[in-house]
Amino acid sequence: MKAPFSSWLAGQAEPVKDLIAALSSHYDYVSVLATDSCGFNMVASQKNRMMERKTLTSERGMVVRVHRDGLYSEYSFNAGDMTDVGAIAAKMRGILDKQLAVLAATGTEVYDTDKPDDSPLQIFSEMETDSLPEDYDINALMRELQSYSDRAVAIDERIVECRCRLSSNHINKMFITSNRDERQSYVFTEASIAVFGTADGHTELAFDGVSDRNGPAISGKLGDLIEKTAANLLETLTAGRVTPGEYDIITTPEVTGLIAHEAFGHGVEMDMFVKKRALGADYIGKRVGSDLVTMHEGALCVTDVASYAFDDEGTPAGDVTEIDHGILKTGICDALSAIRLGTRPTGNGKRQNFEHKVYTRMTNTMFDSGEDTLEDMIASIEEGYLLEGMYSGMEDPKHWGIQCITARGREIRNGKLTGRVVAPVIMTGYVPDLLGSISMVSSDRYSFGNGSCGKGHKEWVKVSDGGPYLKARARLG
Amino acid sequence: MTCDELITLLKESGADAWELTDIKTEGWEFYFIGKKLDQNRVRDVEHMSIKVYRTLKEGKMLGTASGEIDPTLSRDEAKKRITDILKDAEYVINPYYELNKPAETVENMQEVDLAAIAKDYLETIKNIRRDDNSFINSCEVFADKCHSRFVNSEGIDVTQIYPSSMLEVVVNARNADKEIELYRLYTAGTCDRSALTRDIEELMRFGVDRLDAKPTPALEKTAVLFSTRDAVELYKWFVSKLSANFRYMNLSDWEIGKAIAPSASGDRLTLTARAFIEGSSKNRSVDNEGAPTADITLMENGVPVQYWGSRQFRYYLGIDDGYIAMNFEAGGGTGTKESLCSGSYMEIVEFSDFSVDDVTGDIAGEIRLGYWHDSGKVTPVSGGSISGSLTELINEMRFSGAARHYDNYLIPELTRLEGVNITGIRTE
Numbered sequence: 004m005k006a007p008f009s010s011w012l013a014g015q016a017e018p019v020k021d022l023i024a025a026l027s028s029h030y031d032y033v034s035v036l037a038t039d040s041c042g043f044n045m046v047a048s049q050k051n052r053m054m055e056r057k058t059l060t061s062e063r064g065m066v067v068r069v070h071r072d073g074l075y076s077e078y079s080f081n082a083g084d085m086t087d088v089g090a091i092a093a094k095m096r097g098i099l100d101k102q103l104a105v106l107a108a109t110g111t112e113v114y115d116t117d118k119p120d121d122s123p124l125q126i127f128s129e130m131e132t133d134s135l136p137e138d139y140d141i142n143a144l145m146r147e148l149q150s151y152s153d154r155a156v157a158i159d160e161r162i163v164e165c166r167c168r169l170s171s172n173h174i175n176k177m178f179i180t181s182n183r184d185e186r187q188s189y190v191f192t193e194a195s196i197a198v199f200g201t202a203d204g205h206t207e208l209a210f211d212g213v214s215d216r217n218g219p220a221i222s223g224k225l226g227d228l229i230e231k232t233a234a235n236l237l238e239t240l241t242a243g244r245v246t247p248g249e250y251d252i253i254t255t256p257e258v259t260g261l262i263a264h265e266a267f268g269h270g271v272e273m274d275m276f277v278k279k280r281a282l283g284a285d286y287i288g289k290r291v292g293s294d295l296v297t298m299h300e301g302a303l304c305v306t307d308v309a310s311y312a313f314d315d316e317g318t319p320a321g322d323v324t325e326i327d328h329g330i331l332k333t334g335i336c337d338a339l340s341a342i343r344l345g346t347r348p349t350g351n352g353k354r355q356n357f358e359h360k361v362y363t364r365m366t367n368t369m370f371d372s373g374e375d376t377l378e379d380m381i382a383s384i385e386e387g388y389l390l391e392g393m394y395s396g397m398e399d400p401k402h403w404g405i406q407c408i409t410a411r412g413r414e415i416r417n418g419k420l421t422g423r424v425v426a427p428v429i430m431t432g433y434v435p436d437l438l439g440s441i442s443m444v445s446s447d448r449y450s451f452g453n454g455s456c457g458k459g460h461k462e463w464v465k466v467s468d469g470g471p472y473l474k475a476r477a478r479l480g
Numbered sequence: 481m482t483c484d485e486l487i488t489l490l491k492e493s494g495a496d497a498w499e500l501t502d503i504k505t506e507g508w509e510f511y512f513i514g515k516k517l518d519q520n521r522v523r524d525v526e527h528m529s530i531k532v533y534r535t536l537k538e539g540k541m542l543g544t545a546s547g548e549i550d551p552t553l554s555r556d557e558a559k560k561r562i563t564d565i566l567k568d569a570e571y572v573i574n575p576y577y578e579l580n581k582p583a584e585t586v587e588n589m590q591e592v593d594l595a596a597i598a599k600d601y602l603e604t605i606k607n608i609r610r611d612d613n614s615f616i617n618s619c620e621v622f623a624d625k626c627h628s629r630f631v632n633s634e635g636i637d638v639t640q641i642y643p644s645s646m647l648e649v650v651v652n653a654r655n656a657d658k659e660i661e662l663y664r665l666y667t668a669g670t671c672d673r674s675a676l677t678r679d680i681e682e683l684m685r686f687g688v689d690r691l692d693a694k695p696t697p698a699l700e701k702t703a704v705l706f707s708t709r710d711a712v713e714l715y716k717w718f719v720s721k722l723s724a725n726f727r728y729m730n731l732s733d734w735e736i737g738k739a740i741a742p743s744a745s746g747d748r749l750t751l752t753a754r755a756f757i758e759g760s761s762k763n764r765s766v767d768n769e770g771a772p773t774a775d776i777t778l779m780e781n782g783v784p785v786q787y788w789g790s791r792q793f794r795y796y797l798g799i800d801d802g803y804i805a806m807n808f809e810a811g812g813g814t815g816t817k818e819s820l821c822s823g824s825y826m827e828i829v830e831f832s833d834f835s836v837d838d839v840t841g842d843i844a845g846e847i848r849l850g851y852w853h854d855s856g857k858v859t860p861v862s863g864g865s866i867s868g869s870l871t872e873l874i875n876e877m878r879f880s881g882a883a884r885h886y887d888n889y890l891i892p893e894l895t896r897l898e899g900v901n902i903t904g905i906r907t908e
Contacts, residue, residue: 401661
């Protein structure tokens with residue numbers, strides 16, 4: 004079935020066009036992004052159950068972007084009578100003028116920027132989905148998640164809690180200017196299982212999840228993860244600590260995705276080039292990884308939670324080859340940064356929601372696959388670890404430092420897994436060293452969309468990332 | 481749909497109980513690249529959130545669900561959404577608990593002048609001392625005026641007006657060979673010009689030192705001194721372990737009246753939930769469930785005194801008073817600067833991302849700038865990471881009596897942990 008476009012947004016199209024017309028006499032560029040995205044967030048566990056019709060991406064509101072005298076300004080609002088666009092336009096101009104007075108009083112200079120391309124464009128996209136969050140049987144879903152939680156805690160007495168969560172979202176966005184009318188509707192869902200256990204006075208957890216650009220029906224895939232996640236927890240409860248040092252490592256596709264995201268995801272967001280915050284700007288056309296490293300980024304490069312038809316500035320979705328056989332080719336770019344850098348936007352201008360500013364953001368970031376097998380990769384390692392499970396990551400695009408915290412490491416000695424587990428494992432290093440050390444790449448490839456991505460420590464958006472198994476060398480602690 | 485219209489609909493909905501939170505925000509935002517304005521923004525938004533309850537199984541269980549009612553919904557659309565959420569509540573069943581009842585509260589109607597707050601931030605940033613080698617690369621200023629109202633079916637109806645602000649700043653330092661950056665995200669009620677100037681100038685000094693930093697040596701078990709805002713993450717772990725939520729979920733085994741580390745040789749923490757901390761962005765007269773805020777001792781000399789948290793989990797644990805605390809003060813330290821800065825130790829002032837897992841107590845972070853103090857010599861270092869578990873490290877945790885303020889946390893100025901794993905960088 005197709006995810007139907009919001010009837011509320013459809014009804015706002017003409018008033019929005021009237022608002023643009025009303026503002027166009029004062030500003031030399033006006034765009035409006037209007038949103039009406041719904042969804043729910045559900046949790047079932049042993050001790051508590053929760054259901055809210057509100058998620059990271061649920062929103063209903065509008066943001067007006069205007070350009071005048073080289074300055075971009077925005078006004079986000081979600082109330083007011085859209086039949087009186089004159090009143091809304093007057094209120095908006097009144098508040099923005101008060102801001103301009105403060106800027107004048109503080110002697111603030113403007114970063115003079117041209118107005119954007121507004122060549123005619125029409126998009127209407129209702130994407131396929133297997134189900135819709137707004138129509139789903141909440142009772143049956145809650146029972147299903149509860150059964151998974153019950154099944155997990157029955158596995159071992161050391162397991163004290165299992166939290167099953169599902170978030171399903173129906174995204175509706177409409178981008179309008181004098182020359183453009185773009186509308187899209189799609190559904191995505193993510194579900195996760197977190198198993199908690201205690202032993203010898205300490206508490207540990209293990210986590211896994213599924214995601215897709217489909218409806219809540221993906222919940223069934225969670226059932227396949229319960230025994231595996233519980234087993235991971237029990238191993239973590241008795242895990243040791245890694246002896247700090249440099250090791251050969253194999254990353255599972257989830258950890259591969261974390262590296263993709265942190266290493267050359269943030270590092271080539273081109274709004275950072277404008278601010279001269281990214282070393283990547285000086286490395287376009289240069290080697291940043293081994294010949295085995297090819298990386299793609301874009302809403303079109305895989306189908307997952309961040310696969311849309313156009314971004315929050317109305318730029319159609321793309322698929323950018325960031326690294327081709329180890330050579331850094333280009334970055335990703337929002338529309339304003341593209342004007343400032345003299346390049347073209349890539350469909351990566353995203354907002355947390357209509358209340359937030361656009362930044363260059365990742366969508367789906369993926370390593371390409373290779374020709375090796377996991378078995379051959381393990382057999383090739385004399386002393387090292389297979390790293391599994393993603394906790395968090397952080398990079399430093401100015402200095403190319405990278406930090407990835409993974410859930411556990413499985414020891415490899417003399418080409419075999421020994422059964423010993425260490426947890427957690429902190430992998431740190433210098434990005435070109437890490438990518439340059441990649442010596443084997445498996446032939447399979449998976450994406451993971453359970454995470455959210457911040458810019459600095461805020462501005463959370465949905466992203467997915469992934470790739471194949473990689474063999475590399477890294478510092479572990 | 482207005483807040484009052486929504487209250488009428490909730491009363492007519494058939495819900496056995498309900499809660500409504502209405503927050504109207506006017507937010508001013510300014511984004512800078514270098515000294516130049518990238519763009520200015522305004523947020524003019526209202527968010528109305530509801531939670532509805534159904535009493536089930538002869539009053540032993542409670543069905544609960546929540547959602548947002550958009551102000552652009554018509555009366556009929558809002559009514560349908562409430563009906564849908566009430567239907568959800570039939571399937572989301574937890575043991576029964578009571579909502580908060582009306583109680584005496586302190587008035588919290590603060591004067592908020594967005595233009596004045598914005599001007600304070602813009603002028604403070606403009607006046608920060610900078611030169612060719614140390615400067616502000618970019619920054620973002622956020623100032624909000626929040627008008628919040630909480631109403632529930634038990635008769636609570638409290639309105640508050642308060643400011644909330646945030647500054648993200650990126651500081652660069654460079655020499656002939658390289659350029660580095662350091663990052664801070666400050667949150668506060670309003671702009672404290674002198675504290676902000678002190679903090680950013682300190683950050684610029686760190687930046688210059690990082691240019692000369694040597695690779696972190698491989699030290700393995702070492703004393704680590706926290707002297708910047710990353711220390712807040714350590715104290716947040718204690719806060720989480722004392723939450724009624726964690727206790728009820730079996731994620732905390734800390735018991736009231738029982739020392740958390742009976743054989744500890746270090747300082748014993750006293751933790752207090754504070755209703756108001758001057759300059760905090762979290763100063764409220766009631767929490768987001770309508771419970772009045774107050775100063776409450778959560779832990780005294782390393783012994784838990786009371787759990788804090790939502791009405792639901794407090795009710796399950798039999799705690800009558802309390803609230804969802806947002807301001808915290810950590811104290812009880814006996815260390816002086818001289819005693820905490822003695823012997824060999826690694827003072828870490830910048831991490832890529834210092835994290836403390838609130839369930840496991842595992843600490844982790846890549847070192848962006850540390851100072852290795854050894855035999856009277858101080859060496860700036862960078863790279864590598866630290867790791868360990870607070871469940872073990874609290875046995876030898878020492879901290880200063882002097883305090884430092886970070887938004888909604890008042891914590892010891894210096895905190896020292898012994899025996900932390902430091903993974904250095906191999907230099908050969």
